[in-house]
Amino acid sequence: MVVIRLSRGGSKSRPFYNIVVADKRNRRDGRFIERIGFYNPLARGGEEPLRVAMDRLTYWTSVGAEPSDTVSRLVKQAAAKAVPA
Numbered sequence: 001m002v003v004i005r006l007s008r009g010g011s012k013s014r015p016f017y018n019i020v021v022a023d024k025r026n027r028r029d030g031r032f033i034e035r036i037g038f039y040n041p042l043a044r045g046g047e048e049p050l051r052v053a054m055d056r057l058t059y060w061t062s063v064g065a066e067p068s069d070t071v072s073r074l075v076k077q078a079a080a081k082a083v084p085a
Helices: 054-062 069-082
Strands: 004-012 014-023 036-040 050-052
Touching: 004 054, 004 069, 036 054, 050 069, 054 069
Parallel strands: none
Antiparallel strands: 004 014, 014 036, 036 050
16 A cells, blocks of 8 residues: 655754655655655744645545645645645
8 A cells, every 4th residue: 555654854853754655564764656745843934844746646646645644734734825815
């Protein structure tokens, strides 16, 4: 089964996450199929905290990949920012 989840990077006490498409059987930070974005929870100032390639996300969900709960929450957050009020 293919899942869309976060893969942790960064150093100790400075997390940085890549949003990846991976086989469910692979480790969290192990092999992945495609990187479709990132999430930086410690972004400050002009840094970009979240980027998701929505076209690739749509493709992978259309072929059966399931996003994790956290990725679903982040995608909703990104979609809300993308739509001007």
